[in-house]
Amino acid sequence: MTARLEMVAVVAMARNRVIGDGAGLLWHLPADLKRVRALTMGCPLIMGRRTWDSIGRALPGRASIVMTRDADWTGEGALxxxxxxxxxxxARGWIAATEGARPEIILFGGGEIYAAGLALTDRIELTIVEIDPDGGPAAAVFPELDPAIWDRELLQEVPAEGAVPAHRYERLTRKVPVRV
Ligand SMILES: NC(=O)c1ccc[n+]([C@@H]2O[C@H](COP(=O)([O-])OP(=O)(O)OC[C@H]3O[C@@H](n4cnc5c(N)ncnc54)[C@H](OP(=O)(O)O)[C@@H]3O)[C@@H](O)[C@H]2O)c1
Structure with a gap:
């Protein structure tokens, strides 16, 4: 029997739930990028094809699993x-076959993929950026969260500094785990 795994969404969203303009991020938070690296290292990442395009390469130490409806799509280093x-x-196959892999599947975005995978997600590692950007016509957003389903824990608040807006880290844990 295959052990059941935890799916973890890792996301940074603005106060108005915007996560990007469809082609990239709307802020630069160097410390958050480091945090994302630490949270995802050794894990398979499930991402949409537009998020793959915005990153432009496979991230080292992780599997890049790219969802697309285009049967002919390929990307170097992507599944x-x-x-x-x-x-x-x-994702399960990669974890089973990879020495040192962690038993967590990362829901890596963007908006369409968070919406498609949220019901299967047990934990959300959330960065809330204290801005309300207009993401433009192709804005991607993170889905609304029902407080009846999620326990919310504030991990850290980071004040604004220079060009870096104030932000905070929260962990949301599903009250009744689903496991995938
Ligand atoms: N702030 C954050 O934490 C964060 C994280 C990740 C991404 N982002 C941002 O989010 C934006 C991208 O999000 P997005 O919603 O526009 O696009 P996305 O979710 O990254 O990708 C959408 C694409 O995924 C494929 N797809 C979606 N649902 C599918 C399904 N059920 N089955 C198979 N393929 C499916 C389709 O690809 P095809 O068109 O090829 O068929 C679709 O066009 C960017 O601005 C990015 O920077 C932000």
Whole structure:
């Protein structure tokens, strides 16, 4: 029997839930990027094809599982998944086959992929950026969270400094785990 795994969404969103303009991020938080690296190292990442395009390469020490409906799509160092079930199978297979892999599947975004995977997610590592950007016509957003389903813990508040806006780290844990 395969052990069941925890799916963890890692996301930075603005106060108005915007996470990007469809092509990239709307802020630069160097400390948050380091935190994302630490949270995801040794894990498979499930991401949408537009998020893959915005990063432009496979992230080292992790599997890049890219969801796309284009059967001919390829990306160097990426694993293509036609749907969420296929993405989860690839993630489980990568964890089983990779020495030192952690038993966590990371829901890496963007907006479409968070929406598709939230119901299967047990934990959200959330950065809330204290701004309300207009993400433009292709803005991506993080779904609304029902407080009846999630326990919320404030981990750290970071004041604004120079060009870096104030932000805070929260951990949301599903009251009744789903496991994937
Ligand atoms: N702030 C954060 O933490 C964070 C994290 C990640 C991304 N982002 C931002 O989010 C934005 C991108 O988000 P987005 O919502 O525009 O795009 P996305 O979720 O990254 O990718 C969307 C694409 O994924 C594929 N897809 C979606 N649902 C699918 C399904 N059920 N089955 C198979 N393929 C599926 C489709 O690819 P095809 O069109 O190829 O079929 C679709 O066009 C960017 O601005 C990025 O910078 C922010």
């Amino acid at each position: 293509r998944a036609a749907n969420m079930d296929e993405a989860l199978d690839l």
